[in-house]
Amino acid sequence: MNSGIPIQYFLILATLMFFTGVYGFLTRRNLITILMSVELILNSVNINFLAFNRYLYPHKLEGMFFSLFIIAVAAAEAAVAIAIIINIYRRFATINVEEVNEMKF
Amino acid sequence: MINFSYTIWIPLLPFLMFLLLGLAGHKLKPKLSGLLGTGGLGLITILSYVTAFKYFFTSEKVDGAYQKIIASNFTWLQFTDKLHIDIGVLLDPISVMMLVVITTVSFMVHIYSLGYMKGEKGFERFFAFLSLFSFSMLGLVLATNIFQMYIFWELVGVSSFLLIGFYYQKPSAVRASKKAFIVTRFADLGFLIGILILSFNTKTFDFITLTDPMGTAIAQGGGIAFLGLSVMTWSMIFVFMGGVGKSAMFPFHIWLPDAMEGPTPVSALIHAATMVVAGVYLVARMFPIYALSAPVALNVVAYVGAFSSLFAAVIACTQTDIKRVLAYSTISQIGYMMLALGVSGYGGHEGLGYMASMFHLFTHAMFKALLFLGAGAIIHAVHSNYMTEMGGLRKYLPITHITFLIACLTIAGIPPLSGFFSKDEILAAAFHSNKLLFAVEYAVAGLTAFYMFRLYFSVFWGKDTHYSHEPHEAPATMTIPLIILAVGSVVTGFIPFNKLVTSDGKIFESELELMIAIPSVLIGLLGIGIAYIMYRKESAVPDKLAATFKYSYKWAYNKFYMDELYLFITKKIIFRYIAEPVAWFDRHVVDATMNAIATVTQGVSYRIRGFQSGQLQKYAFVFITGAIMLSILFIYLWK
């Protein structure tokens, strides 16, 4: 039980993790590190769901299942993203995101 | 009730000929296209004579007056239930008379053109345009309402433009056709304003309603006044302005002498016999309104006509191009017709001027067409237009000589030719109404005789010029129309117009007033005599006279500098002070605005294209920032 830890702590933790992931997404130049930042974001959301489930709806399971499905989707997405990154590497010989900018005016 | 519905074919047949020759003419052999055009016209000439016979001799008369018959009418454009424009055929004494005139002269011109234009490039085009002109003119005279007349009025202007500019590779012809079109178009502005004022106040376009002497239209208009003249007077003056342009009265006469650049058959048909009398026809058509409701406008008509005839006659005395002499003569004679209408009253013997005007129109068409066609034969023989290069042609062109002489005698008013009768009626009408105008016209009669015989003697007698190649008489297709028209000039004088075409449709008695007839013949003979003395043999008298009256001669020879005046007004005043600023405004303000809109758009799009940079992280940044701002907006600021 978590009577000692108010829910806001979990939420604030999740928030910090989320925006760290956002910062990483906007700043990093390697495509793979961008992918890693996306994983951070997804994880923070997971923590949020579970915190809400435990504190606000302890008799139900929806939060947990949602998190389960998020993990599954994240795995699928990481696989496809890496496939795309490999393809980009083959075409452009670089995975610097600032050099992959052909879809422009 | 006689069925006149076949009369719709009278204008339609030349229109079909125009379409046929215009579209397929170049595929046919020239001779065939000429015959088609001429055949079509011959057919409608016969139809017109049949119509005239049926109308004048077998149609029913009410109260002894010829009725206006609407042979066919259909509504072309319906705007509201009161406002609609119809196209139809109206038969009344003047329109039937005009049918006879137009189809006869046009038929003669068609036959003549078979010979005159033979071998010319554009032969089929010529006949197509002649048919178009015939269609337009017939539509004009058969109009049932004033708007239809306006439509065909403009069509006639277009046909005239096409025919004057027939030799489109000659710059002078192009200039002349432009000038004709622009001057008449400008006058038609007045016509349109007149139509609008008139129909606004009377709520109708239809001629029968407008000109009904017992009807409301005429009574209505007299009431409202503007600047001292009634509304009807203003509208009639404006309508007359259109007539001034088309009939080449002063001050819109400048286009007619230049229009002689067109081929001679065109000059005969359009600029002597039919189109230029459209203005006279217009006044005659609206005559009940002029006489009963706008007498001031009628005065304007009379004075403009009289002035034009004097003005043109003086100029004609000095010109050396034979076609130009004839052009000025036409202006002068139309002045006679306008004058006659101007001094006329309405009904019975008062309407003498009206009848005289129509009579003169009829006879003038014959002899003026004859004069022009004869001039064409002369030009065809000698290949020059100038009197100074001709002389002694009576030996070479016998038929042309005799017919030309008959025409000259007619125009000089020698009995028993037709010109005497019609001119005498005009002089009688003028004498009884306005002695000043009578005096002017009397003088002009003498001048007319003088300049026509100056022309005749210089061409056919005068000096014995040596020609580079022997002039030969024109072929039969050209001389037969001359003969027919000469016969017409002789006999038409005896047609009793006072029983057929009068201001109110009823017969009135008129007889020859010897008191007027004898002096007019005398002054005609005087003019002939002076010309005989000066021009029959080669002599120095004309040059000495010209030297004595140096300034008058110079002014008359240069047409009183009217063309220069017009050019000055348009170039120095209108172009410089009105047209150029407007053009500057259009180029620098209107176009600049459009260009500015385009340039600004282009600049802005160049700046903001950076949004589509292709860089993933920029997109994500915008995304996050937008989401944050929206959430701030909706959570905290949306109260």
Next chain:
Amino acid sequence: MVSNQIMFILFSAMIIVFSILTVTSRKILRAAVYLLFVLVSTSGLYFMLNYQFLAAVQLTLYAGGIVVLIIFSILLTSHISQNFESSGWKKNIFSAIAALTGAILAIITILEYGFTASTEAAQQVDMRLIGKSLLSVDYDGYVLPFEVISILLLAAMVAAIVIAKKGAPKKIVLPKLNQE
């Protein structure tokens, strides 16, 4: 409950520190390892919240599957010790400002909202219950998402294979495009 709090503080400290290190580290492999630590700490958090199954799944899939995948792709596409030049400072500053603004906004919202903890009895989450829920067709059954997820995974697998296969020889190495 002090031990709870201590564990919470420990785990959250690890999460925050390592996630910051992930996004700021220059060397890629170190970033991947830091990510691994973040994921493991998260799973510890889940254990604390009594979601054992989910914690186990997290460890298996994320820490064991995805991080391994990432490391593979790092090896495939670049040198391990390759250093990228850091991005321009403008990008960093703006991103930091955006992230900070977002974080502050979220935290303020969280703190202002009064969460009332529910007093219902907690559901014991054991495997039997999870299994039944996943396959139940009742109102609160999750069989439909379960099936959809399985199709999604199949699709992802196929997609990854198709995208990444060597395929036709349209291997074009473009010249470097000019930056504006």
